[in-house]
Amino acid sequence: MKLIYRCSECGKVIDYLELASFDEQALGFNILTEEEKKDIIDVKEEEVYINLTCNQCLEQYNWEELIYMKEIH
Template structure:
């Protein structure tokens, strides 16, 4: 099982954890609301867990252009 962090805006892979056993509290998942978990965590058919996050480049772009927060996707 892999945990794959992907950017919700550009779709790029931020990182990957190759773990058989994962303590979700160490990853901070226990701090997420149920709604956030539904929005951010996806389980793939291959058994991997995909986490929607934001990469440094997209975070910087949002810092320079705060109006982009209104959009689901701002990179085309």
């Protein structure tokens, strides 16, 4: 089984792991809520996709400004 980390913005594969099985607790996904898991984890037969945002997209979108809604007057 492949665990594939990909960017949800541009679709780029960030990294991947070959696993014998998908164990949420061993990978640390057990701390996520069910809603967070639905947003981040996409299971397809023998592949599990973890949707993240790559560094290039983080820089491009200036997420810090969007998150904190900084206004300059």
